[in-house]
Amino acid sequence: MTLTLQGASSQGRGDKKMSYAGDVSPSQAWQMLSQDKPARLVDVRTRPEWGFVGVPDLSSAGKKTIFLSWQDYPTMQVNPAFAAEIAKAIPDKDTPILFLCRSGARSKAAAMALTAAGYSRCYNVSEGFEGGLDAEHHRGRAGGWKAAGLPWVQE
Template sequence: MSAAYKGDVSASECWSALGDTPEAFLVDVRTAAEWTFVGIPELSALGKQPILIEWQSYPTMAVDPAFPQRVAEAIAAAGGTQASPVYFLCRSGARSMASAAALTAAGFENCFNVADGFEGPADADGHRGTRAGWKAAGLPWVQR
């Protein structure tokens, strides 16, 4: 666990927290291409939708300097506050770790990193989504 944000959680722990805590949010920080071609978490069974805001944009992969403000506005628009639990998700847990730290630095009190992300690490054949992460945990997801 990093001092820069509240902590790391598994995808299953994130799903449970989103279901148990009405004021909790999931922010998917991957790129628009990843959302389109790989899929996004499906939260409708929990009465929620993921917040989709890129941490970095392809092709430069430069960090969006407006990211903290954009997330803060999306959470406020959905009825959340800086005290709301916010779970950050990327492909494998690296971008989401950085984004959780950035939101903590911006004043959010309960930021969590989904440690293995949406697809987790690659397996022996170089495929993702089979060993760990949202997909491997069998959690709901869709392709748009």
């Protein structure tokens, strides 16, 4: 499968570079999940977001989403066990992992952190599940997994 990435990132933090495999659109993420058997989706949002906003439905691709918060609700502190929990769920560090959040910020941070932990194929779903705000200041209509018409369910 050939993907055109929206651009891998490399941001300096002091002398240390943080990077990841790149950004993919929700449609590209769905293509990877549908066509690349080992590819996995990790939804890094919080439990309230999963319950109130909905979650990706990967059943037609024969997969299940991994739900693991990057930041713990309600404090929104970075989950200190995140990398260890990913290692339990996905021990093969060459597995393509797509990270999804609301709009692409937390998932990018998670992709960078897992790359730093030794995973080689971490992707950020750039528009997230709900995308950015539309002209009426609502999410879920102007971009993201839901607006792309990809499968999702309300828990």
